[in-house]
Amino acid sequence: xxxxxxxxxxxxxxxxxxxxxxxxxxxxxxxxxxxxxxxxxxxxxxxxxxxxxxxxxxxxxxxxxxxxxxxxxxxxxxxxxxxxxxxxxxxxxxxxxxxxxxxxxxx
Numbered sequence: 293x294x295x296x297x298x299x300x301x302x303x304x305x306x307x308x309x310x311x312x313x314x315x316x317x318x319x320x321x322x323x324x325x326x327x328x329x330x331x332x333x334x335x336x337x338x339x340x341x342x343x344x345x346x347x348x349x350x351x352x353x354x355x356x357x358x359x360x361x362x363x364x365x366x367x368x369x370x371x372x373x374x375x376x377x378x379x380x381x382x383x384x385x386x387x388x389x390x391x392x393x394x395x396x397x398x399x
Contacts, residue, residue, distance in 0.1 A: 307319075358379065
């Protein structure tokens with residue numbers, strides 16, 4: 293780093309210290325635009341890959357509702373109760389449309 297860049301960096305660090313102590317107002321402001329991509333819930337088929345919950349059967353196929361913003365899924369257990377579980381309990385499976393249609397009929 294050359295001397296000019298070093299001195300500019302040093303001055304910036306000194307200014308930040310003054311701002312943090314309330315002794316100097318910021319000379320500029322940066323605003324980051326947050327990506328407001330809405331993550332919607334969706335339903336899919338998935339295989340249970342966890343033995344953490346006694347209410348779920350490992351390696352069984354379940355229809356789950358995924359809540360991406362929470363990293364959670366909703367699933368009906370063997371007694372018909374809805375459980376909220378971590379997404380990592382399930383491995384999503386993608387089927388052909390014919391298979392998905394059949395599963396919806398029999399589920």
